[in-house]
Amino acid sequence: MKIAVCPGSFDPITKGHLDIITRAAKLFDAVIVLVSVNYDKKTSFTAEERCDLIKACITNLPNVQVDRFDGLLADYVREKQACAIVKGLRAMSDFEYEFQMALANKKLYAGAETIFLTTNAENMYLSSSLVRQIASFGGDISDFVPEEILTPINQRLNRLYQQKKLGKE
Ligand code: PNS
Numbered sequence: 001m002k003i004a005v006c007p008g009s010f011d012p013i014t015k016g017h018l019d020i021i022t023r024a025a026k027l028f029d030a031v032i033v034l035v036s037v038n039y040d041k042k043t044s045f046t047a048e049e050r051c052d053l054i055k056a057c058i059t060n061l062p063n064v065q066v067d068r069f070d071g072l073l074a075d076y077v078r079e080k081q082a083c084a085i086v087k088g089l090r091a092m093s094d095f096e097y098e099f100q101m102a103l104a105n106k107k108l109y110a111g112a113e114t115i116f117l118t119t120n121a122e123n124m125y126l127s128s129s130l131v132r133q134i135a136s137f138g139g140d141i142s143d144f145v146p147e148e149i150l151t152p153i154n155q156r157l158n159r160l161y162q163q164k165k166l167g168k169e
Contacts, residue, residue: 002083002084003028003030003032004027004084005077005112006020006031007073007076007078007087008033009036009038009043009051010035010050010128011043011044011128012128012131013053013057013138013145013146013149013151014123014126014131014144015125015144015146016119016127018058018146020065020119021041022061023034023117025064026117027086031061031063031064031079032064032065034064034069034076035050035068035069036070037068038070039070044156044160048143050067051067053152053153057146059101069119072108074105074109077109077111082114083112084113084114084115085102085112085113085114086115086117087102087116088119088120101114102114126144130144131157135158136157136160138158138161
């Protein structure tokens with residue numbers, strides 16, 4: 001069975017992520033969307049919330065599951081006997097960082113290949129940080145995040161923005 005891991009922060013998942021996951025699900029027998037837990041990084045959504053948001057978007061993808069991990073990606077991939085790490089590649093700006101991670105992961109675990117899927121042209125500019133910024137100012141993010149999770153994302157990001165604003169006043 002060919003298993004792929006799609007790792008990321010997913011803070012929150014965007015339509016760009018979902019497109020990559022959906023396409024990976026067609027290429028592999030099973031796909032694990034892996035939410036990384038980085039205790040040094042402050043996120044807008046907890047790991048559990050990020051997993052729940054992803055789960056709400058993948059109900060039509062029976063071979064996709066969601067997991068979380070706070071260790072090295074290479075160790076997780078080895079443990080699951082996955083043959084690939086699948087990542088979306090947007091523009092040249094992604095390349096250097098992704099190339100470095102792909103080489104490091106290969107060094108740490110040679111049993112899996114990193115496979116880059118090119119982002120759909122319409123998602124080229126999309127990122128979780130862009131979504132966070134637009135939503136926090138009350139902007140419309142309906143083109144950027146899956147419809148099923150639009151409301152909880154808007155509510156959370158807007159609340160975080162109001163809290164920050166109050167703290168500064
Ligand atoms: O969505 P992101 O923030 O670009 O995802 C980055 C992620 C989570 C894929 C990367 O930071 C990662 O793999 N973290 C797990 C820890 C690890 O293995 N680090 C070394 C990578 S070479």
